[in-house]
Amino acid sequence: MALAAVDEEMRYSPLPWLLPHTAMHDVHYHGIDFEAGDTVLVLVLATNRDPSVMTEPQRFDIARQRVRNFSFGQGAHACPAAQLARIEMAIALERLVTRTTLRLVEAPTLTASGKGRIPTSLLVEVTKH
Numbered sequence: 001m002a003l004a005a006v007d008e009e010m011r012y013s014p015l016p017w018l019l020p021h022t023a024m025h026d027v028h029y030h031g032i033d034f035e036a037g038d039t040v041l042v043l044v045l046a047t048n049r050d051p052s053v054m055t056e057p058q059r060f061d062i063a064r065q066r067v068r069n070f071s072f073g074q075g076a077h078a079c080p081a082a083q084l085a086r087i088e089m090a091i092a093l094e095r096l097v098t099r100t101t102l103r104l105v106e107a108p109t110l111t112a113s114g115k116g117r118i119p120t121s122l123l124v125e126v127t128k129h
């Protein structure tokens with residue numbers, strides 16, 4: 001369940017939300033001609049909410065079946081540590097939830113930047129069991 005929650009959080013609120021990729025040589029891809037040096041911005045935020053691959057993409061749902069997710073990139077340069085990062089986050093989340101009681105004191109404030117929505121404050125009361 002913790003892994004599903006991590007995957008859903010990564011899908012819903014990816015960081016970074018866009019990935020620049022530069023063509024190293026001329027390439028014809030999906031009907032489009034790219035010249036060497038052209039930069040393409042992959043909008044991770046949009047690809048992660050593709051209504052053709054999931055139902056209700058705008059809904060945050062940790063019970064969702066794992067769906068294709070571009071938060072770690074795709075292809076030759078996809079993050080080689082994706083599985084490690086997912087598992088580490090799931091273990092941390094599970095321990096936090098099972099060993100403590102969390103109470104939200106103040107709603108988080110988020111700052112939008114080129115990299116995504118970054119939390120600038122999140123006040124939580126943590127009681128250890």
Ligand code: HEM
Nearest residue numbers: 015016019071072073074076077078079080081082084085
């Ligand atoms: C939540 C944690 C992480 C996220 C969201 C993340 C995300 C990403 C993304 C989006 C890329 C670029 C993929 C692309 O250009 O298509 C990337 C590349 C990379 N990541 Fe991660 N990453 C994470 C953790 C890590 C960790 C823990 C390591 C190392 C232990 C790591 C090592 C790398 C490396 C070496 C690349 C470059 C791969 C290449 O260019 O061939 N990442 N990561």
